Amino acid sequence: MVSVLRTDSLTKRYGALLVTDAVSLDIGEGELHAIIGPNGAGKTTLINQLSGELAPNSGSVWFDGADVSALTIHERAKRGLLRSYQITSIFEDFSVLENATFAALGSRQHAFRFWAPMLAGQEARRFAEEALEATGLTHRLSVAAGDLGYGERRQLELAMSLAAGPKFLLLDEPMAGMSVQESAAVIALLQRLKRQYTILLVEHDMDAVFALADRISVLVYGKILFTGTPDEIRNHPEVRAVYLGEEETGAEA
Numbered sequence: 001m002v003s004v005l006r007t008d009s010l011t012k013r014y015g016a017l018l019v020t021d022a023v024s025l026d027i028g029e030g031e032l033h034a035i036i037g038p039n040g041a042g043k044t045t046l047i048n049q050l051s052g053e054l055a056p057n058s059g060s061v062w063f064d065g066a067d068v069s070a071l072t073i074h075e076r077a078k079r080g081l082l083r084s085y086q087i088t089s090i091f092e093d094f095s096v097l098e099n100a101t102f103a104a105l106g107s108r109q110h111a112f113r114f115w116a117p118m119l120a121g122q123e124a125r126r127f128a129e130e131a132l133e134a135t136g137l138t139h140r141l142s143v144a145a146g147d148l149g150y151g152e153r154r155q156l157e158l159a160m161s162l163a164a165g166p167k168f169l170l171l172d173e174p175m176a177g178m179s180v181q182e183s184a185a186v187i188a189l190l191q192r193l194k195r196q197y198t199i200l201l202v203e204h205d206m207d208a209v210f211a212l213a214d215r216i217s218v219l220v221y222g223k224i225l226f227t228g229t230p231d232e233i234r235n236h237p238e239v240r241a242v243y244l245g246e247e248e249t250g251a252e253a
């Protein structure tokens with residue numbers, strides 16, 4: 001396995017509360033790695049430290065063989081380690097295509113530095129159109145982002161992330177608040193994107209996790225309890241006891 005993202009004893013405390021407890025993860029190229037765990041287990045806090053939004057108290061984050069622990073969100077994104085855009089970063093009055101084009105332009109400022117502005121704009125638009133096609137929003141290109149439904153806005157977030165040209169996608173609950181049909185569309189999309197990108201997925205929807213993940217890490221009280229394939233997770237007695245319980249649908253499949 002060629003390692004792309006690695007954490008070494010990553011630790012984060014809030015006062016006496018240990019939220020990330022010496023987490024050492026190793027994610028291989030093309031892998032879709034899911035993090036599951038009960039509410040408050042520290043999943044979002046962990047993603048925030050990978051993206052650069054939050055500094056750990058100790059430990060390190062390695063991406064593509066380099067220690068990126070001291071890099072900002074933007075510096076990490078420039079290297080291709082990108083957290084999915086949040087609804088909050090969408091410009092409501094601008095169209096779907098414009099939003100995705102801004103995302104492509106923003107992330108490639110460096111690459112576009114020597115381009116004539118018009119050509120850079122055309123190239124960014126091409127990346128945006130491809131990303132919108134991948135996420136199934138081609139029929140909504142000229143609609144103002146503010147007029148999209150909730151599920152479509154989450155699709156736009158994903159399209160903006162793809163338009164930015166990531167190598168590694170950090171996805172924090174991409175299906176939250178979606179209808180069953182919208183979730184199914186995102187699962188199908190992630191199936192298509194798998195391998196092309198390395199993905200870390202935090203998601204409460206167990207059907208999605210078990211359908212998509214190559215490996216799953218179970219986080220409990222900030223600590224990785226176990227990392228394994230979906231089958232290993234399903235059959236792990238401690239994981240079942242601590243987290244999955246008997247009522248989980250995806251775990252019983």
Ligand SMILES: Nc1ncnc2c1ncn2[C@@H]1O[C@H](COP(=O)(O)OP(=O)(O)OP(=O)(O)O)[C@@H](O)[C@H]1O
Nearest residue numbers: 014015017019037038039040041042043044045046
């Ligand atoms: N800024 C903060 N200050 C103090 N405590 C915090 C802060 N951020 C998070 N916490 C605490 O850290 C713990 C982990 O929170 P986090 O949001 O990372 O969990 P989570 O696994 O993502 O939860 P959920 O599944 O509910 O989204 C929680 O107990 C939370 O209250």
